[in-house]
Amino acid sequence: MALDPKAEAALALHRFGLGPRAGSIAAIASDPRGALIAELDRAGAGRIGTADLLTSGVAARAAFAYQQAQREARQAERAAQQANAAGAGAPEMKAQSGAPPPAAPRPAAGPGLPQQIYLAEAKARIDAALAADIGFVERLVWFWSNHFCVSADKGNVRQICGAYEREVIRANVLGRFGDLLLAVESHPAMLIYLDNARSIGPASIAGLRQRRGLNENLAREILELHTLGVRTVYTQDDVTRFANVITGWTVVPFRQDPVRGGEFEFNPRMHEPGAQTVIGKSYPDAGLEQGRAVLAALARHPATARHVASKLARHFVADEPPPALVERLAKRFIATQGDLKETAKALVSAPEAWEAPRAKLKRPGEWAVGALRAVGATPADIGPVMQAHNLLGEPLWRPAAPKGFADESAPWLDGLAQRLDIANQFARRFGAEADPREVFEEALAPLASDETRQTITRAESRPQALALLFMAPEFQRR
Amino acid sequence: MLANPHAATRRELLIASGTLFAWAYLPKLARAEGRDPRLLVIVLRGALDGLAAVAPVGDPDWVALRGDHALTLGGKPAALPLDSFFALNPAMPNLHRLYKSGAATIVHAAATPYRERSHFDGQDVLESGLAKPGAADSGWLNRALVSLQPADRAGGSRDAFAIGPIAPLVVRGPAPVLSWTPRRLPPASDDTxxxxxxxxxxxxxxxxxxxxxxxxxxxxxxxxxxxxxxxxPVGAGQVRAYFAESAGTAAKFLARANGPRIGALAFDGWDTHAAEGATNGRLATLLGALDGAIAAIEAEMKEAWPETVVAVVTEFGRTARINGTDGTDHGTATVALLAGGALKGGRVIADWPGLKPSKLHEGRDLKPTTDVRAVLKGLLNDHLRVDASVLASKVFPHSAAVKPMAGLLQQA
Structure with a gap:
């Protein structure tokens, strides 16, 4: 099925990007595939300005100091209340003391520091998505960030989950999978989220001294979710031994080191001594290097290539991706030693990636950002956008489980009615000055049915027309 | 140091609903007369069926035209009599009460100069004040404000209140505008x-x-x-609550001694192609919600009510006959509803064209006999003291032939 150039450009924007803005379709219509590849080749692709954002170490320490101050304030308040209560029991004392003691300062209203940092990071992410020409690289960032997800709802991750995405995902999104993997698994956000920061080798110095011990959580999810894939080539023994390998991969405690607190460190006192065999290969104990070597082997494993290839194809193309496409991507991944830029190029160069019917429902984030892009909105207040993510079941950086948000369409269908309410809100909030007929031409026309065109042009008002446009099958599916 | 009494707090900005005011400009001439007039414009988007809102029960062709759907004085529920000829939809008891006390006026068989039937273009003509659809980036209410002298008010900063993007076209333009982003927008309507x-x-x-x-x-x-x-209808209560909160909040601000004097808001949902439900369905719900909004404005205006005019207008009317799906399609003439203590009300103003097939516009719509711009120009001229030549050239360009309607207000 050959598409006309405008339809192919629109498909490129909806399927591989974040949806058209005014002029997007015309800008890439002469060579949509070339335009996608050019976005990958752009210098600094994937990175975003960080002028007013904190590194994860700085954010972690700032949040720690903030939480400590909050604790102290609460303690002071309790002490003052107790003193007051004691005073009430002795009226003659009260008469002498005059005015009650001044209350301790209450915590400032509004979000606390971790939430403020989280929102600043969220704003930077949404701004990047709105500013992208096509948004293919942003979609890849979102994909890998979800593949290697952490959750802001886990203690002390909220203040660093945005920095994690910038420092780890964005920095490696077009690099090698092995480098991305190592950066992910040694980042404090992941080590805290999947409990490895507290995992202690039973025979390590620390393990011999205290009752706490091994935690397999991160090791299992690396094998099951991050690399090989579930029910592949590993056993429970592999999980346990790999967990031993990465004991000591932890985070500097704040109280111990106020300067480096919250940063990654390898702590040899927590590391399980000795060689470990993981998936048929023995790794001598070389401290931190032992874990690096296992991760490097996992990155090279053919099962990892197949897992990554099928996830990419499922995310971008079809819930049941064409086997030929998966095969093509896995081959390219292996041939380039896990080069993610080359793998992404293979994706948009594959005919199967364009031939699949537009059946996938956009994820809530893609869809909401796509709606803003279609009307050219760049909201200063991202509150309504964040609220949309929450209502539609994709709260930013807050997946319910390490598996991340679903790539298949089915789970998102349930939120269709909520999408209508969000569409209605967005049309009023962000589209007040947009002409729906122009938005339709610029964002949807090459892919739209006559019925959709008529529904939009016959709407009773512009906000209704925009809401219907956002809800049109051609805007929901890609 | 006193807080600036004109500055809406952030909290206040969050509670109002799609309502807009221009703050820095005040009707200065009117103030020199010792008056302090308020004007609130409500745009009904989707085209209100004027015949279902205000029925010509005295017209011999009325019942034949609408059949079972015709509002009548003997209907269930019964239409509320206005004069010997017209009756109000029973969903609007508050407007009826105001009418009876002289604080409401109805203008019937009215239309803008637009004669096609596209909502978007019709709304553009209604709100822009231009004679034809086309690129419009400002509304007649905003341009009317520009013609008034900027107020000499300490702290009445011209650019301090340009917040948020939700401005109906009628108030967009060069004069500074304050808009509110509502805390909660209503859910999508049944129609959507x-x-x-x-x-x-x-x-x-x-x-x-x-x-x-x-x-x-x-x-x-x-x-x-x-x-x-x-x-x-699903969510009728939500519609009522949203209308009342929006209009009531607008009135709260207009009522303030140092508040704005001009505002506008828009209500959607009037495009009743199927199952119109004029007496017990969708349109009845909407008209009831609008009636509640008018009551909320009266209540919140308090002492300022005698100086208030609320003008309710829509882009065009609907077909005179009921269509094949118990609704009405896009038409031409409709009603404009005016309410407020400043009006010389209790009247239906209409040069009634009649309902015989030969009298209908293009054989299908109520024929327009009054230009809505004449009504609006009359209000702007007599209430706010916008100069008649400015009205004819800048506010409603190329409208010199449309004379301001005189005598709408108690105090001309």
């Missing part, structure tokens, strides 16, 4: 849901099924098919 389901049915059965299930419409449609009873 029905249009979407209709689209999905033709193009995407999976989405159609999901949405129908979620909206519970499948079962509602089945229930509604039995014993001819109309299903109660």
């Amino acid at each position: 849901v029905m249009r979407l389901i209709e689209l999905y049915r033709h193009t995407d059965p999976v989405l159609a099924r999901v949405l129908e299930e979620r909206m519970g419409l499948a079962s509602m449609a089945r229930a509604g098919g039995m014993d001819g009873e109309q299903p109660r």
Whole structure:
């Protein structure tokens, strides 16, 4: 099925990007595939300005100091209340003391520091998505960030989950999978989220001294979710031994080191001594290097290539991706030693990636950002956008489980009615000055049915027309 | 140091609903006369069926035209008599009470100069004040404000209140505007849901099924098919609450001693192509909500009510006859509803064109005999003291032939 150039450009924007803005379709219509590849080749692709954002170490320490101050304030308040209560029991004392003691300062209203940092990071992410020409690289960032997800709802991750995405995902999104993997698994956000920061080798110095011990959580999810894939080539023994390998991969405690607190460190006192065999290969104990070597082997494993290839194809193309496409991507991944830029190029160069019917429902984030892009909105207040993510079941950086948000369409269908309410809100909030007929031409026309065109042009008002446009099958599916 | 009394707090900005005011400009001439006039414009988007809102019960062709759908004095519920010829939709008891006390006026068979039937273009003409549709980036209310002298008010900063993007075209333009982003917007209307389901049915059965299930419409449609009873619209209470909160909040600000004097808001949902329900369905719900909004304005205006005019206008009317789906299609002339203590009310102003087929516009619509711009120019001239030549050139360009309607206000 050959598409006309405008339809192919629109498909490129909806399927591989974040949806058209005014002029997007015309800008890439002469060579949509070339335009996608050019976005990958752009210098600094994937990175975003960080002028007013904190590194994860700085954010972690700032949040720690903030939480400590909050604790102290609460303690002071309790002490003052107790003193007051004691005073009430002795009226003659009260008469002498005059005015009650001044209350301790209450915590400032509004979000606390971790939430403020989280929102600043969220704003930077949404701004990047709105500013992208096509948004293919942003979609890849979102994909890998979800593949290697952490959750802001886990203690002390909220203040660093945005920095994690910038420092780890964005920095490696077009690099090698092995480098991305190592950066992910040694980042404090992941080590805290999947409990490895507290995992202690039973025979390590620390393990011999205290009752706490091994935690397999991160090791299992690396094998099951991050690399090989579930029910592949590993056993429970592999999980346990790999967990031993990465004991000591932890985070500097704040109280111990106020300067480096919250940063990654390898702590040899927590590391399980000795060689470990993981998936048929023995790794001598070389401290931190032992874990690096296992991760490097996992990155090279053919099962990892197949897992990554099928996830990419499922995310971008079809819930049941064409086997030929998966095969093509896995081959390219292996041939380039896990080069993610080359793998992404293979994706948009594959005919199967364009031939699949537009059946996938956009994820809530893609869809909401796509709606803003279609009307050219760049909201200063991202509150309504964040609220949309929450209502539609994709709260930013807050997946319910390490598996991340679903790539298949089915789970998102349930939120269709909520999408209508969000569409209605967005049309009023962000589209007040947009002409729906122009938005339709610029964002949807090459892919739209006559019925959709008529529904939009016959709407009773512009906000209704925009809401219907956002809800049109051609805007929901890609 | 005193806080600036003009500055709305952030909290206040968050509670109002799609309401807009220009702050820095005040009707200075009117103030010199010792008056302090307020004007609130409500745009009904989707085209109000003027014949279902204010029925010509005295017209011999009325019942024949609308059949069972015709509002009558003997109907159930009965239309509320206005004069010997017209009666008000029974969903609007507050407007009826105001009319009886001289604080409401109805202008019938009125229309803008627009004679096509596109909502977007019709709304543009209504709100821009231009004679034809086309690129419009400012509205007549805003340009009327520009013609008034900027107020000499300490702290009345001109650019301090340009917040938020939700401005109906009627108030957009060079004069500074304050807009509010509502805390909660209403959910999508039943009408929007029905249009979407209709689209999905033709193009995407999976989405159609999901949405129908979620909206519970499948079962509602089945229930509604039995014993001819109309299903109660979903969310009628929400519509009422939203209208009342929006209008009431607007009035709260207009009522303030140092508040704004001009505002505008828009209510959607009037495009009643199917199952119009003028007496017990969708349109009755909307008119009831509008009636509640007018009551909320009166209540919140308090002492400022005697100096208030509320003008309710829509882009065009609907077909005189009922169509094949118990609704009405896009038409031409309709009503403009005016309410407020400053009016010389208790009147229906109409050069009635009649309802015989030969009298209908293009054989189908109520014929326009009054230009809505004449009504609006009359209000701007007599209430706010916008100069008549400015009205004819800048506010409603190329409208010199449309004279301001005189005598709408108690104090001319």
